[in-house]
Amino acid sequence: MQQIIDFFIRNKNFLLFALLFVIALQRTRSAHSFHQTRYFGSTHAISGAFLNWKASLTNYLDLMEQNELLAQENKTLRAQLLNPINTLGKGSVSEPYHFDHVALHSAKVINNNFHKTKNQLTLDQGRLDGITLDMGVLSPQGVIGIVTHVSDHYALVQSILNTQSRIVAKFQKSQHFGTLVWEGRDPGAMQLLEIPKIAPIAIGDTLVTDGRSTIFPEGLPIGRVVALTQETSNDYYTITVAPFTDMTSIKHVYTVQRNDALEILTLEQTGEDGTN
Amino acid sequence: MGQTNWLSELGRFFLVLLLQVLLLNHIRLFGYINPYFYIYFIILYPLTGNRTLLILLSFLLGFGVDLFSDTGGVHAAAAVFIGWARPLFLKFSFGVSYQYNTIKVPSAPLQQQLIYVVSIVFTHHLLLFSLEAFASRHWALILSNTLSSSLFTSVLIMGAFYLFSTKNK
Structure with missing residues (x-):
């Protein structure tokens, strides 16, 4: 018994290192797996609030640029309103979005990265604001990613600049x-x-x-x-x-959800079950 | 370690963490090169200080950086590794007798200092980028990221040595 205790005391540094290293690897692995329900990162209440505070400080730095982007989007949308015949049916960027089938939310990006191989964004809206898993995320210019984790007040988006995105x-x-x-x-x-x-x-x-x-x-x-x-x-x-989106400067985004997604998935599911 | 020493270590811990997540994570030199300066804390931790505490603090430091950059546990893993292996790097750079001499890293000869800093930084970054990519097929990217970021981090750390050690001379 004494020997066992001696062994632990002598190797306490290595054992502590090994334990912490395994914990870190475990966290890495679970962060890489899609649709993780228990996730502890930038969507956690404390770090999320901290990032939100940081975003509120730095938001002022590129207001001009962000305003310009939103104004351009408004211009495009107005052009579509005024020329419905021109834009419908021609298959331009503005094909008709079926608004009764699509739910839109607007959100702000409070954390954004694009220099890693697995890039993600954090949004300031979460489950309580109606964000759910698998929602698509758009910037005023185009598609930027898919929601992969949701907490009560924040959501994590897998960017299109992520080697796992398809x-x-x-x-x-x-x-x-x-x-x-x-x-x-x-x-x-x-x-x-x-x-x-x-x-x-x-x-x-x-x-x-x-x-x-x-x-x-x-x-x-x-x-x-x-x-x-x-x-x-x-x-x-x-x-x-x-x-189309400059992924290095995104502030305002929209999440989209197809209201018919559940119906389609359920239908496909029944089809698969039926053939078995 | 005296009381003031302990406090200054704690202060440095939070300083490098805040510096990393608020400022350095957003540098992106040439679009993708980021310095990981926070390991400055591990490099400068007192040579005679408690090893177990260093391992624990390295882990917490890496964990803190992970929390704010959504990287799972890659910083925690890389940091706890160099925190644990630091005596090897010290032996390698300053010789076996580093424990008995009262060497201070910022005032050691330049050559030994460089070997110590560059070897720790390179090991940390290699582990970090390998774990981050999580697949060996990205090896070219891992290697080029490691080399470019290591250079950046090492320059910053050596710069910090000279910036903060002038007072003592």
């Missing part, structure tokens, strides 16, 4: 669709996969959300093709996409 995107003019991923480093370059070489596409083409996923309604702007190469080894394009 967003289904389609070309606005043709109906070809592929998966949009990010491989790290450059906040202005994402990769669009699975577009076959027979697709008639060109640099400058606009990418929008595809209604197939139940997260985003169809037709929300995502980004523009900036580079296009053809590999000789396979039948797919290598496409680089620049998101």
